[in-house]
Structures are given as structure tokens and as C-alpha cells.
Amino acid sequence: MKKIVGFGLAAAAVLLLSNGAAQVTSRRDEPGARTARREDPEARTAAVIANPPSGWTTPVNISNSPAWSGLPMVAADNNGKAYVCWEEWYGNVGAPRAMAFNTNYSGAWGTLDENFLAYVAIDDVGYPVVACDPADGTGYLAYHDGDFANANMEVVFVEYTQGAKTWEGYVSLSPGASDYANLAVDPNSRVVYLMWFDDLTGRDIFELGYRWRDPATKTWSSGSIVPVFLGRSKYWRDMVIDKTGTAHLVFNLRSPTEVFYTKNPTPQNESTWTAPVSVSGNTDRDWAQPRIAVDNAGDVYVVWYANTGGYETATEEVWFRRTVGGVWQSPVNLSNSPGRSEGCVIAVDPESKDVYVAWHELTEAASWEVYLRMFTDQSGGGKAWGDIYNMTNDAAHSAEPSLRMDPQKGLHLVYHDYAGANQEIFYTQKPGIGPPLNIAIDSTLNSAEDQKTNTLTWAANPSNASLSITNYKIYRKKAADPDSAFAQVNQVSGTTFSYADTGLESAGRYAYRLASVTSAGAEGQSATILDKPGVFAPTGVTLTTAANKVLFYEIKDNTITFAAHGFNDPADVAGYSIYRKKAKDEGAAMELVGSTGASVLSYKDAQIKGGQKYAYAVKTKFKDGREGNFSAVVVEK
Incomplete structure (x- = not known):
């Protein structure tokens, strides 16, 4: 070789x-014996x-x-x-x-x-x-x-x-x-x-x-x-x-x-x-x-x-x-x-x-x-x-x-x-067939956090005004796979501008391409768009209560501790949001009471009334503004 x-x-x-x-x-070689040349052309037709x-x-x-x-x-x-x-x-x-x-x-x-x-x-x-x-x-x-x-x-x-x-x-x-x-x-x-x-x-x-x-x-x-x-x-x-x-x-x-x-x-x-x-x-x-x-x-x-x-x-x-x-x-x-x-x-x-x-x-x-x-x-x-x-x-x-x-x-x-x-x-x-524009992906987890849904939205490309765009095709691959792994997962009509891709691996990352498709079947594909990671709730949430004896137990401090979820990239995490409600109000909504930074994995709910018991849950907050699901609820004993 x-x-x-x-x-x-x-x-x-x-x-x-x-x-x-x-x-x-000089690079010019003298021509030697030559094989037969092509036939002379007929008149141009x-x-x-x-x-x-x-x-x-x-x-x-x-x-x-x-x-x-x-x-x-x-x-x-x-x-x-x-x-x-x-x-x-x-x-x-x-x-x-x-x-x-x-x-x-x-x-x-x-x-x-x-x-x-x-x-x-x-x-x-x-x-x-x-x-x-x-x-x-x-x-x-x-x-x-x-x-x-x-x-x-x-x-x-x-x-x-x-x-x-x-x-x-x-x-x-x-x-x-x-x-x-x-x-x-x-x-x-x-x-x-x-x-x-x-x-x-x-x-x-x-x-x-x-x-x-x-x-x-x-x-x-x-x-x-x-x-x-x-x-x-x-x-x-x-x-x-x-x-x-x-x-x-x-x-x-x-x-x-x-x-x-x-x-x-x-x-x-x-x-x-x-x-x-x-x-x-x-x-x-x-x-x-x-x-x-x-x-x-x-x-x-x-x-x-x-x-x-x-x-x-x-x-x-x-x-x-x-x-x-x-x-x-x-x-x-x-x-x-x-x-x-x-x-x-x-x-x-x-x-x-x-x-x-x-x-x-x-x-x-x-x-x-x-x-x-x-x-x-x-x-x-x-x-x-x-x-x-x-x-x-x-x-x-x-x-x-x-x-x-x-x-x-x-x-x-x-x-x-x-x-x-x-x-x-x-x-x-x-110009070719313009791809869909303003493509956005919202990634959310189900309540069990074992599946992810990617909701894609887009807009029609005005450069296609003279074309008949009959539908949009959605192509997907796992983010780490080569581009040759892109495969069509669905298509929607030419007047539909969103698609929910459900049942995905919760910790998986996915890449998409969208295509405008004409009535003749020709496509104009977008660039590759990467989905967002799922926002996983904190794990290992615990609650400890410390009563203020000096004030005859009428005031107490509740401290909530938790762990960062291993599926979340620390570079994405902005912090944590702490929610609370009265423990006896089973159907009541949680209310935001505080927050911590990304590296702070505990929160003290201080100087609250001792005669009332509370329930708490925590959400992970990402730098892109998204919050995940509630963690497991902990109830004061």
C-alpha cells in the first residue's frame, strides 16, 4: 500500500x-495511439x-x-x-x-x-x-x-x-x-x-x-x-x-x-x-x-x-x-x-x-x-x-x-x-423550498418522570407563498446519533404548525428536522434543532422541625433538605423553588414560599406558627426559565 x-x-x-x-x-504528453472517438453529432434537436x-x-x-x-x-x-x-x-x-x-x-x-x-x-x-x-x-x-x-x-x-x-x-x-x-x-x-x-x-x-x-x-x-x-x-x-x-x-x-x-x-x-x-x-x-x-x-x-x-x-x-x-x-x-x-x-x-x-x-x-x-x-x-x-x-x-x-x-x-x-x-x-421558520421545542416530563414529551411549533416560510405546501414532515434521531439516523416520525397538514412527540425516554436527548412538503412531494428541510433536557424534580426530600421553646412552642422553624437529581446537568440548573401548603388542606394548591441557589440544597421556613402543620414540595428551576414537576411531598409530623 x-x-x-x-x-x-x-x-x-x-x-x-x-x-x-x-x-x-511542461506537463503536456504527446498523444499516442487513440481509441475510436465518438460519432459526429447529428443536427441539434x-x-x-x-x-x-x-x-x-x-x-x-x-x-x-x-x-x-x-x-x-x-x-x-x-x-x-x-x-x-x-x-x-x-x-x-x-x-x-x-x-x-x-x-x-x-x-x-x-x-x-x-x-x-x-x-x-x-x-x-x-x-x-x-x-x-x-x-x-x-x-x-x-x-x-x-x-x-x-x-x-x-x-x-x-x-x-x-x-x-x-x-x-x-x-x-x-x-x-x-x-x-x-x-x-x-x-x-x-x-x-x-x-x-x-x-x-x-x-x-x-x-x-x-x-x-x-x-x-x-x-x-x-x-x-x-x-x-x-x-x-x-x-x-x-x-x-x-x-x-x-x-x-x-x-x-x-x-x-x-x-x-x-x-x-x-x-x-x-x-x-x-x-x-x-x-x-x-x-x-x-x-x-x-x-x-x-x-x-x-x-x-x-x-x-x-x-x-x-x-x-x-x-x-x-x-x-x-x-x-x-x-x-x-x-x-x-x-x-x-x-x-x-x-x-x-x-x-x-x-x-x-x-x-x-x-x-x-x-x-x-x-x-x-x-x-x-x-x-x-x-x-x-x-x-x-x-x-x-x-x-x-x-x-x-x-x-x-x-x-x-x-x-x-x-x-x-x-x-x-x-x-x-x-x-x-x-x-x-430558490428552493423554504423550510419551516421559528422552530421551537418545549420539553416536559410526565408526572412519573419516566417519559418526555417534545412539543414542536413553527411558522410557515413566506418564501413558499407561490408553492402549494400540503404538509410538514417531522424527522427525529437521538442527539448523539449521526445525521444518517434521521427518520420520519410523523407528518401534519400544511395548515398545522405544531406537533407533540410523546413517549420519549425521559433522560434522552433528541434532534429534529422539519420539512415543508409541496404537492409534488418535494421537500425543503430545516437545519437540525436540538430538544431540551427534561427538568427532573429533586430527590430525597426530608423535613425537620425545631420548635422555639422560649416562646412556648408557638413559633417553629421547618427545614427542608433535598438532593439534586442525577439526570439534571448542573450547568442547566438555576436553583430550586420551595412550595408549601397546610397539611390538612389535601386539595389545596401549593404556594411558593422561597427559593435557593443551584448549590444550596436546603431551605429553612423560619418563624412560622407552632400550632399549624405544613406539607412541602420542591421544584428544580432551569436557567431557561422552566420549572420541573413537584418532588415527593413531605408532611410535618
Whole structure:
């Protein structure tokens, strides 16, 4: 089993840095014998619609920079928030260049954050990629740059917490040059995977190296490689992690350039990658730049572009291939155009298996435009590829799309276009199904304190005003279980905004997700909401009486002692409330007579009349204002 060695050590001088300049060996391999290329396309049958489909927002310029902005990429979290990266060029090669980041996590786009490259003597530096945590507002940026301390090209990782930079550093740190990063996040464990090309031997042979970061400790693993086609360079990898934690990876070989797929159900074990499968056949290109998506059943969807008119001719088309039940289906030419079609990206609804593919195309008007095509339900039944939508349709150069779907089924698209004479990054979205809002949970125990009821309340999301929300689904898991343990426990009508989840373990903690559900069955899930611990009554309540003999027993002191319940977290307890009533009034209500702090487990009811007997009970009071049940009642003898 081959391991990347030397992480954290001085790297071999594959990238030679001297006098501020560098020499990098060419990576272009001469094409050898090639397998048969795809058939030439027939005439395009899909219509090109001049405007985006309904529901998309007006594009917003999110770079607003004096620099030339390009190579954008977008990620999206469970709450429908977007995280975007791109390059900022302040001139030609040798001029300052920055890897930019921006997010609308706060509800509005912030000011871009720029990470300036240390090494700008060549253009083959940077190439930023972005990912995000599913729910907590953390964004991740990675790119490659010259590490002058180690005289090497390395991959930089940057963490942003709700838009603010919180960590950055070199992560690859291998003996050879490391470049062209890829980020993937496990949607359940939140483990971050970082993959890149690595020239381990210094002979310009690039293996796929990777590390992962523990979300709790934020420590990185030692290096691993994907042990396929060892000794042969692999390029333009794209990796995603599905809901089971399985990694799905596509990459291309060269000479001839061909797209391959492999997966790993346990990606932290490099020995469990499957044998690679050819997806594309010969593409007749130097680079095919594949992209991949995956659904909840583990089926994969791959796009790439290939020439149809011979090696490196300007006849690029966008190709698509998927598995159904794990079986590869025939490739489909999605663009099938008279012009050049490149830069394809893909997003998939993991539940409905709807497919969305975007690319940029050179139109007959000699202008590049961003196109979108969708594989969705048709009025006659079944799914099919629809017409092609021109998402930009302007006289300027529009290209380099990046597309993502969030768990609310919202689509996010970024691309570069022009604002006046300057190239900028634009963002547009088709909002998904808004989750229920203002979710609250009230947790109460029954009188025996052996069962808990969680009462959930929520409000309708006004963003769903144009949708038919027919019901709300309630999902639950034990708080300590992974997110994959969420299971539906019930559903209520679209006009009901509360649900009582009864019969739960009294000392258990539970997590919930609520989903708005449309008449078509599509869902928009909320973030995870944790219930409250039950407030358990104090135990071991006792009562002692001390009469004041000096005053002829007409005055006495009653002292109540008790113990904190072991199921209550001391950090939650604010104190205790003492209640009293006359012992002879069996049906009378208890009245509050005093309270203690959290660390005081006794209370003296002083200077009360000696001729009257009393009964007492105690309640635990939590810092969130809740009081539990009465303890056992003690009666004065």
C-alpha cells in the first residue's frame, strides 16, 4: 500500500525558485495511439430558449472589483446560503493575483476577501476551489501556490467562519509539487477531504494525493493516495461524498485523454478504492475536465467535454453519462451544437434524480454564453432532457459556470460576465423550498418522570407563498446519533404548525428536522434543532422541625433538605423553588414560599406558627426559565 511520504518535511525541489523566478517542466504528453472517438453529432434537436427558466433571480455582481475576475466556483449549505471563490488578476503574469472568497451567509453578500499569491511568475498557479460545512456557516477555500520556505508548489487551505477568515496554511507539504486542489465535505460527519495532483517522484508524474480533517479537533490526517494507474499521471479530478460517506471520484488520463470513475466506501482507507471504470472513451482532447454528482441511492452522474471532429479540433461537445442501479447507461451528447461547447458542470436532486447541466457555448453570433439543460419530469410521464436555456444572452463574453443544488432544492449558479469593460463574477439562483421558520421545542416530563414529551411549533416560510405546501414532515434521531439516523416520525397538514412527540425516554436527548412538503412531494428541510433536557424534580426530600421553646412552642422553624437529581446537568440548573401548603388542606394548591441557589440544597421556613402543620414540595428551576414537576411531598409530623 503506497503512502505519500514526507508530510511536514522539507520538500524536494521540483519547483525551483531562484531570483524570484521558477522553472516548471511542461506537463503536456504527446498523444499516442487513440481509441475510436465518438460519432459526429447529428443536427441539434433541442430548442435554445433565449432566457432563463422561470424562478431564477436577477444576476448580482458579487466581485465588484477593479481586477479581472474569473474561474468562479460555488458551494451551498443546508440553509440555502452560497459560498463562492474565484481568481482576481491585477494585470498579466507577474502582477498581483488573489484568490477571492465571498458568501451571503449573513443574508447579504459581503465584501470579498482576497488571498494574494506568493508566486505569480507563471499563470499556472492558484485555481481556487470552494466547499462549505452543511450547516454552521463555515466555508473552505483551497488553491495551489509557491511555498518559498520549502522551495515547492503546495496546496493552501483557508477556513472562513461566517465570512471571517479563521485559519490558513499549507496542507499538502509533500516531497513533490502539489497543485490543482479539490474539496469535498461529508454531509453527515462533516469531515473535509482535500485532494490534489502530486508529483511524488519529481519526474512530472502526478498521483492523486489527499488528506482529511477531523471536524472536532480540526487536525489533518497523514497523506494518502488514490492507488489507481500508479505511475501514470491523473488530472482534473472531481470528488463528491454521498450521504453514506462513500467517496465518488472522476479524473482523466492523457494520451489519449479519457475519463475514469472510481469510488471508495471508506475513503479514510486508501486500499478500498475500486478498480477504475472508463466513462468517456477517447475524448480527442488534451483535457476533458469531468465533473460528478451523486444521488441518495448512490447512482452517479458525470459530464465532460470531448471533440467530435478529431484531436484538438474546435468541435467540443458536452457529454453526459450516469448509472441506474449501479449500471452505466449510454453516453448522451447534451450540447450537440454547431459551435464549441465547453466548461460543463452538473447538479443533481438526490431525491427526485432531476439533473441540471450548465456549460458555456460559442454561439453563431461569435459570443460565448452560459447554457443550462435539465433532465426532469415531462407532462407525458417519465423524465427526459428538455430544451436548452440561455442563462446570460448578452453581447459580452459569458463563461465558466459553476452550479450547485442545496438540500432545499435551490439551484445556485455563478459565472463570469462583463460589467462595462471589466470582467466580474455574477451570481443567480433559483430558490428552493423554504423550510419551516421559528422552530421551537418545549420539553416536559410526565408526572412519573419516566417519559418526555417534545412539543414542536413553527411558522410557515413566506418564501413558499407561490408553492402549494400540503404538509410538514417531522424527522427525529437521538442527539448523539449521526445525521444518517434521521427518520420520519410523523407528518401534519400544511395548515398545522405544531406537533407533540410523546413517549420519549425521559433522560434522552433528541434532534429534529422539519420539512415543508409541496404537492409534488418535494421537500425543503430545516437545519437540525436540538430538544431540551427534561427538568427532573429533586430527590430525597426530608423535613425537620425545631420548635422555639422560649416562646412556648408557638413559633417553629421547618427545614427542608433535598438532593439534586442525577439526570439534571448542573450547568442547566438555576436553583430550586420551595412550595408549601397546610397539611390538612389535601386539595389545596401549593404556594411558593422561597427559593435557593443551584448549590444550596436546603431551605429553612423560619418563624412560622407552632400550632399549624405544613406539607412541602420542591421544584428544580432551569436557567431557561422552566420549572420541573413537584418532588415527593413531605408532611410535618
